Amino acid sequence: MTSPTHDALPRPAWTPSSAKPPLSARLMRASWRGLPAARHKVGWEPGLTVPAADGSPLITDHYFPRTEGDFPTLLVRSPYGRGVPWSPQYGMLFAEQGFHVVLQSCRGTGGSGGTFDLWRNEAADGLATVAWLRDQPWFNGSLGTTGPSYLGYTQWALALDPPPELKAMAVQVGLHDPYALFHTDGALHLENALLVGSGMTHQHRGMGPFIKATLRLQRHMSDLVTAQPLRGSYANALGGEVPWLDAVMTYPDADDPYWQGASAGEAADRANVPTALITGWHDALAGQTFEQYGRLRRAGWDASLLVGPWTHTSALQKGWPEVFAESLSWLRAHLCDDPSGLRPTPVRVHTSGAHAAWQDLAEWPLSPATTSWFPTADGHLTRQAPTDAVPLTSFRYDPDAPTPSLGGPLLSRTAGVRDNRTLEAREDVTTFTGPVLTEPVTVLGEVTARIGAATDTGFADVFTRLCDVDEDGRSVNVCDGLAQLRTAEGEPAHVTVSMGATAHRFAAGHRIRWQISAGAHPRYARNPGTGEPRAEATEFVPVRITLHADSGLVLPYG
Numbered sequence: 001m002t003s004p005t006h007d008a009l010p011r012p013a014w015t016p017s018s019a020k021p022p023l024s025a026r027l028m029r030a031s032w033r034g035l036p037a038a039r040h041k042v043g044w045e046p047g048l049t050v051p052a053a054d055g056s057p058l059i060t061d062h063y064f065p066r067t068e069g070d071f072p073t074l075l076v077r078s079p080y081g082r083g084v085p086w087s088p089q090y091g092m093l094f095a096e097q098g099f100h101v102v103l104q105s106c107r108g109t110g111g112s113g114g115t116f117d118l119w120r121n122e123a124a125d126g127l128a129t130v131a132w133l134r135d136q137p138w139f140n141g142s143l144g145t146t147g148p149s150y151l152g153y154t155q156w157a158l159a160l161d162p163p164p165e166l167k168a169m170a171v172q173v174g175l176h177d178p179y180a181l182f183h184t185d186g187a188l189h190l191e192n193a194l195l196v197g198s199g200m201t202h203q204h205r206g207m208g209p210f211i212k213a214t215l216r217l218q219r220h221m222s223d224l225v226t227a228q229p230l231r232g233s234y235a236n237a238l239g240g241e242v243p244w245l246d247a248v249m250t251y252p253d254a255d256d257p258y259w260q261g262a263s264a265g266e267a268a269d270r271a272n273v274p275t276a277l278i279t280g281w282h283d284a285l286a287g288q289t290f291e292q293y294g295r296l297r298r299a300g301w302d303a304s305l306l307v308g309p310w311t312h313t314s315a316l317q318k319g320w321p322e323v324f325a326e327s328l329s330w331l332r333a334h335l336c337d338d339p340s341g342l343r344p345t346p347v348r349v350h351t352s353g354a355h356a357a358w359q360d361l362a363e364w365p366l367s368p369a370t371t372s373w374f375p376t377a378d379g380h381l382t383r384q385a386p387t388d389a390v391p392l393t394s395f396r397y398d399p400d401a402p403t404p405s406l407g408g409p410l411l412s413r414t415a416g417v418r419d420n421r422t423l424e425a426r427e428d429v430t431t432f433t434g435p436v437l438t439e440p441v442t443v444l445g446e447v448t449a450r451i452g453a454a455t456d457t458g459f460a461d462v463f464t465r466l467c468d469v470d471e472d473g474r475s476v477n478v479c480d481g482l483a484q485l486r487t488a489e490g491e492p493a494h495v496t497v498s499m500g501a502t503a504h505r506f507a508a509g510h511r512i513r514w515q516i517s518a519g520a521h522p523r524y525a526r527n528p529g530t531g532e533p534r535a536e537a538t539e540f541v542p543v544r545i546t547l548h549a550d551s552g553l554v555l556p557y558g
Helices: 023-031 086-096 123-134 150-159 176-183 190-205 207-226 243-250 266-270 286-298 320-333
Strands: 042-051 057-065 073-078 100-105 143-149 166-174 274-282 301-312 349-353 355-363 370-375 391-398 429-433 441-455 459-469 475-486 494-507 512-515 543-548 552-556
Touching: 023 086, 042 086, 057 086, 057 123, 073 086, 073 123, 073 150, 086 100, 086 143, 086 320, 100 123, 123 150, 143 150, 143 320, 150 166, 150 266, 166 286, 166 320, 176 243, 176 286, 190 207, 243 370, 266 286, 266 441, 266 512, 266 552, 274 286, 274 320, 286 301, 301 320, 301 429, 349 441, 370 512, 391 429, 441 459, 441 475, 441 512, 459 494, 459 543, 459 552, 475 512
Parallel strands: 073 100, 073 143, 143 166, 166 274, 274 301, 301 349, 349 494
Antiparallel strands: 042 057, 057 100, 349 355, 370 552, 391 543, 429 512, 441 494, 441 543, 441 552, 459 475, 459 512, 475 494
């Protein structure tokens, strides 16, 4: 699968470096289990200089199979440095399997020149790197990309104007839209924004400085998330001002000119590059992955989807054997003409709950029948639709004692499934619980909520969560979502809340629960209740939310 353009050029001789990968990478690689046996020994060319689009030097490490022959190349562009875990996890593992791996620090990070500016330089610098690759004697014209999180964004950015050499992508828990990483319906993802700011500021400097910065952020977190105003309050905890983070907090509206050009989603519509997508049900970027897959399939492009029982970080830890195997099989199929590792269906999802298991599907999203559950005044869920829209219950949200976030799709170690009983005992959380199930119920697909509610200030959030309640009363979160409520003169407003997708089986004897509150802090920045922008707010007022009977929980039954 050699590029005709490259094949026409003479191939200068190449003398491979005799250097071994760094000791830290080799030790970490030796500690991993459950991965394919190495096919090749690995060589290492560190500290290569690649000119960025503006001429800034992009510092790049080259890992390669220490075996004679032609091998395809994987480009991995990262703002998080080139040391552990990236050096063993991407440099060594893929080189062992027969790939050249070009591990590069984005502009302004890891020793690369210039200034890091969230998203703005990635497309141009990716193309500049491919131009450099064309001149390398070991480059055979067959290129793939891989990597997680922001390393997924650098892949989508390159695919906006894909070079002819780009034959495959493997995007792991990755984003294409920076706005959606930081905001939902104008509500700032506060905790995630601070963690991303710390990670992008310090991780590229090495594991020691990154751990120190992470501990410092944890010590300051409780003060940071309640600061008035929020914008700029992070400077001491992050070691200084971060201009792009300031801007992210300042512009909560997706239509603001600041976000123009940020999303690389159009690449999925027009770039015919075979793409493997991997996420977890509690990944903070799962929604973006599902959007990517939908756009690829609607455009008719070759794509696969793997959804595991993972968070953003556990996909690269506990889930790494499955994630690596999926990525490797896809890249071998499209770069090495070896489809033997591909599964017969394009979609594989892990169903949680009763009898948890992997399930192969022909498509996503599915088109299952949906069932609506409706709240009652006595705290039950019923399938009987209401005959009116009368008020059912009300609760008071106090921003000085905000409803806490618990589990769910976060970037922090507190992500994932949690026991919600303590949260549900709070007076600012209301729940509606269905009858004991006489047989298992599988929910498979996108969950939504229709909310009809009034407020006494005109401004509030509504946070809604699906839970599974067992025989002992333990309530665990399945999926959730948030939207803003804007009401006038006490009249109810109506919003539809996307609660994300799931594959979950409720066991017989369990009950379906719908949990509703007015926030999840510090996952989301507090709604001040005044209409003032969250990052600028200095006045916060309590708000009473009154839920009406025309609300409903919509579940896709598989």
